[in-house]
Amino acid sequence: MTAPTGTVDLRGEPRRLRRELRVKRVFLAAAVVSIAISIAIVASLAGNAIRFFTEVDKASLLDVGWFPRRSRFDLLTPIAGTLVMSGIAMLVAAPLGLGAAIYLSEYARPRVRRLLKPVLEILAGIPSVVLGFFALLWIGPNIIVELLNSPKPATILTASIGVGILVTPLVASVSEDALRAVPQGLREASYGLGAKKSTTVRTVVVPAAVSGIMASLILGLSRAIGETMVTFMAAGAVGGALRTWDPLDSGTTLTAAIASVATGSDQVAGEALAFDGVFALGITLFAITLLLNWVSDRFVRRVREKY
Amino acid sequence: MASRSEAIDTAAIVRQSLHGRRFSPGGLAFELSLLVMLLVSLAVLVTLLADIISGALPVFRDRGIDFVTSGITLDSATAGVWTGLVGSVGIAIIVAVIAFPLGLGAAVYLEEYAPDNSLTRFIQTNIRNLAGVPSIVYGLLGLAVFVRLVDLIGLGGSASTGGRNILAAGITLAVLVLPIVIITASEALRAVPDTIREAGFGVGATRWEVVRHHVLPSAAPGVLTGTVLALARAFGETAPLLVIGVATGxxxxGSAGLFDRLTGPYTALPVVVLSWSRQADPAFKENxxxxxxxxLLVVLFAANTAAVVLRNRYDRKW
Amino acid sequence: MLTKTWTALVLVLALIATACGGDDTSGEGDGGGGAGTIVISGSSTVEPISARNAQKFAELNPDVTISVEGPGTGDGFKKFCAGATDISGASRAIQDSESEDCAANGVDYVELNVAIDGLSVLTSINNTAVGCLDFKDLYALIGPESLGFDNWSQASALGSELGATHAPYPDAPLVITAPGEESGTYDTFVEFVIEDLAEERGQENAARLDYVASPNDNTIISGIAGSDTSLGWVGYAFFVENQDTVAALAVDDGESGCVEPTSESIADGSYPLSRPLFIYVNTSKAAAKQELVDYVDFYLSEDGLASVGETGYVALADYSETTGAWANR
Known part of the structure; x- marks a missing residue:
């Protein structure tokens, strides 16, 4: 845009403009740090993971189980453990979280909602080591052994229930936000047509918020898959386990297997590749959660576009 | 005839629908099942808290504040959390020093300066993705990069510590919470209405002057709330610390100086919980x-309350 | 209003700073790259003794930073031989591959025998069906050929084939919880119980893959306590601490009959799974770090050796060999 002749130069003194540019560069640098972090994550995971995959005996990648210190690197074992664990965790968290969210958003009195919503948010911040402790010393002996009569207290199911409890407040909080975002007019229109409250909720409000609800479930699933401490403490055979799909077996997950090998050192006993194998698990985990985040992001964006 | 009676029926149905049946078993069952879900969620969490409080109560009854102010020992009668608390607070300070300026800077760039181009969108997507990366992956990053980096620049402590110190822990957790700081700070900046900026530009202020004197002060409560929540997250993290070599036993x-504390071995409060849950003496896991x-929960609760108070007290409604 | 926010923030930060600076007042740090630190890793069986001594030592030497962990003998030696620790606890002697590793990295060390442990084979206190097992029984139940057995009776055929004393076994669920491969306690068990028979029968020299392996001795104890006819093994001290939930089985090496682990039977060697516990000290670091020498001196003093009994292990009858080895490092 060229200024018409004769107007005053409003661009200000050069010193100020130079400072302006310097400041902008500083802020740009801060923003670019996040890209550097991503590159560092991918590079540090991929470096060791590639070394692992080139040097490992390919047959040991499909063995009977994940025993890194005995050169049995069955990747399917921790992946199966992760799928079973996060699946059951969501079976716990989805009904509890969604039920709580719908009740709070549609049925609860404003005062109850104002009281419980911050409670949920605070509960969503309970550190995972606390749930790990609870799973190991309460869920294991009381639910798994006493109630289900399993001989082993530390099983994948023990960890699953712990993780399910951990992500319930997250699912509840995020999907409650989505339900609240449904315009009031939609509800009123439904009542105006003579629909009952439960009909309105089931056929109008929940479908309108379905993108946000899906996003909350995917977010919860992603959190469950990436959760470490609960499985590390309560799943039993985290350092090495046979491949199993039975939740009442002791087992391991991607995260717990990483934690039990890489505790503070790249010096672990056994096979030289045991440590590099951890990065192979790490990059698998990274890829899964990245995919889930991408999907959840798509859902969230659809909500934004709608209203 | 037929058509007439039909009309009457329709009117009755409409009237009935408008009034609603007094008692709707389906609707009530639906509402009740939702309520049950909510109550079960709360009951589980109450059980969790009750289990923990009933185990903890004897300790506080017998020893009071002494439990908080004594260090880690092997005797259940004298062991306390002070060492872990100091480590966690130290980590939180380092996290704040690194993540706050970086996060705020990135947010200011994205909200105030960034043109709407593919680089900006890439940075934004990237930050959202980083926020969802599991914490243990940050641990692997810390082990592969930050522990070595700290050792390389001569702050690794003795050869036996080798960079597995509180500095590396602080950097790792700062990187972990950075996306949270950026996202919450961005939201706070976005909430400042454009009229504030336009008024600033209107009197000839540069962008930086507007940001510094008008936007940032208005957004400060939101930014601080986000930072406090991010620090609370860092305070409760365990898994990445395990990977980067926190002291677990x-x-x-002792009375080591500040430099030795920063470069030497360290521990943190959540790690103390983990290590006590595996002690042989049952008093450790039971009480x-x-x-x-x-x-740990009291500290986090205090931080969360502070954040909420900060938000409610100083947040301006535009 | 905003000034208030910032003032509040500064106040909070100042409070935190004073709170954590509180115990720095007597700070007399050696500075210079964090001298004054001792890092101890290795066996989780030896960890209680080293930790107790670390606590006693720290009371006498408050200026020393000292940390003790117990990831397992194998992982401990990996770190030790990379120069990443000063002392490594071991519930077995160093293996050739490990000492080559140390030599390759220029780590010189001295081996100090500090205590005797009786590797305890455990079951639930509710187990009335089994009271004693010999090595062949244990091989039939836990050895490489028992993969998939989740009931004691499934091992009966193998036990009879081996000529085990206590076969056939009861019809009861079999859940095994024990340390994993990073642990010296696992290595000792395999060496004592499985190695000879596995070699004879051309099997892998290892325990079955499908037992619950945990690095956490408490998880092992609760796993064993979890079912009435469970099986597992840990160091003697963890058994002693948990006698209200787990019971030790008597063990028969095939020669001297069933012997229960007690401090007497472990001390006189009549318990067949008795084994020495060691600490390995990095001697080049000891030459450079006075605090490391002080710590080991304390370890071998009367007060330090008292920790052996205090943590539930059995002291050597005579420590002159140990102190001699330390003096001649």
Whole structure:
């Protein structure tokens, strides 16, 4: 845009403009740090993971189980453990979280909602080591052994229930936000047509918020898959386990297997590749959660576009 | 005839629908099942808290504040959480020093300066993705990069510590919470209405002057709230610390100086919980670990309350 | 209003700073790259003794930073031989591959025998069906050929084939919880119980893959306590601490009959799974770090050796060999 002749130069003194540019560069640098972090994550995971995959005996990648210190690197074992664990965790968290969210958003009195919503948010911040402790010393002996009569207290199911409890407040909080975002007019229109409250909720409000609800479930699933401490403490055979799909077996997950090998050192006993194998698990985990985040992001964006 | 009676029926149905049946079993069952879900969620969490508090109570009844102010020992009668608390607070300070300026800077760039181009969108997507990366992956990053980096620049402590110190822990957790700081700070900046900026530009202020004197002060409560929540997250993290070599057993820093504390071995409150849950003496897992959890939860609760108060007290409605 | 926010923030930060600076007042740090630190890793069986001594030592030497962990003998030696620790606890002697590793990295060390442990084979206190097992029984139940057995009776055929004393076994669920491969306690068990028979029968020299392996001795104890006819093994001290939930089985090496682990039977060697516990000290670091020498001196003093009994292990009858080895490092 060229200024018409004769107007005053409003661009200000050069010193100020130079400072302006310097400041902008500083802020740009801060923003670019996040890209550097991503590159560092991918590079540090991929470096060791590639070394692992080139040097490992390919047959040991499909063995009977994940025993890194005995050169049995069955990747399917921790992946199966992760799928079973996060699946059951969501079976716990989805009904509890969604039920709580719908009740709070549609049925609860404003005062109850104002009281419980911050409670949920605070509960969503309970550190995972606390749930790990609870799973190991309460869920294991009381639910798994006493109630289900399993001989082993530390099983994948023990960890699953712990993780399910951990992500319930997250699912509840995020999907409650989505339900609240449904315009009031939609509800009123439904009542105006003579629909009952439960009909309105089931056929109008929940479908309108379905993108946000899906996003909350995917977010919860992603959190469950990436959760470490609960499985590390309560799943039993985290350092090495046979491949199993039975939740009442002791087992391991991607995260717990990483934690039990890489505790503070790249010096672990056994096979030289045991440590590099951890990065192979790490990059698998990274890829899964990245995919889930991408999907959840798509859902969230659809909500934004709608209203 | 037929058509007439039909019309009457329709009117009756409409009237009935408009009034609604007094008693709707389906609707009530639906509402009740939702309520049950909510109550079960709360009951589980109450059980969790009750289990922890009932285990912790004897410790606080017998020893009071002494439990908080004594260091880690092997005797259940004298062990306390002070060493872990100091480590966690130290980590939180380092996290704040690194993540706050970086996060705020990135947010200011994205909200105030960034043109709407593909680089900006890439940075934004990237930050959202980073926020969802599991914490243990940050641990692997810390082990592969930050521990070595700290050792390389001569702050790794003795050869036996080799960079597995509180500085590396602080950097790792700062990187972990950075996306949270950026996202919450961005939201706070976005909430400042454009009229404030336009008024500033209108009197000839540069962008930086507008940001510094008008936008940032208005957004400060939101930014601080986000930072406090991010620090609370860092305070409760355990898994990445395990990967980057936190001391998991007995640990005493005694009267070591500040430099030795920063470069030497360290431990943190959540790690104390973990290590006490595996002690042979049952008093540790039955009473002391719950007591340590209670201290952890009180700290986090205080931080969360501070954040909420900050938000409610100073947040301006535009 | 905003000034208030910032003032509040500064106040909070100042409070935190004073709170954590509180115990720095007597700070007399050696500075210079964090001298004054001792890092101890290795066996989780030896960890209680080293930790107790670390605590006693820290009371006498408050200026020393000292940390003790117990990831397992194997992982401990990996770190030790990379120069990443000063002392490594071991519930077995160093293996050739490990000492080559140390030599390759220029780590010189001295081996100090500090205590005797009786590797305890455990079951639930509710187990009335089994009271004693010999090595062949244990091989039939836990050895490489028992993969998939989740009931004691499934091992009966193998036990009879081996000529085990206590076969056939009861019809009861079999859940095994024990340390994993990073642990010296696992290595000792395999060496004592499985190695000879596995070699004879051309099997892998290892325990079955499908037992619950945990690095956490408490998880092992609760796993064993979890079912009435469970099986597992840990160091003697963890058994002693948990006698209200787990019971030790008597063990028969095939020669001297069933012997229960007690401090007497472990001390006189009549318990067949008795084994020495060691600490390995990095001697080049000891030459450079006075605090490391002080710590080991304390370890071998009367007060330090008292920790052996205090943590539930059995002291050597005579420590002159140990102190001699330390003096001649």
């Amino acid at each position: 007995f640990f005493s820093a 002391l670990a719950p007591a340590a959890i209670l201290v």
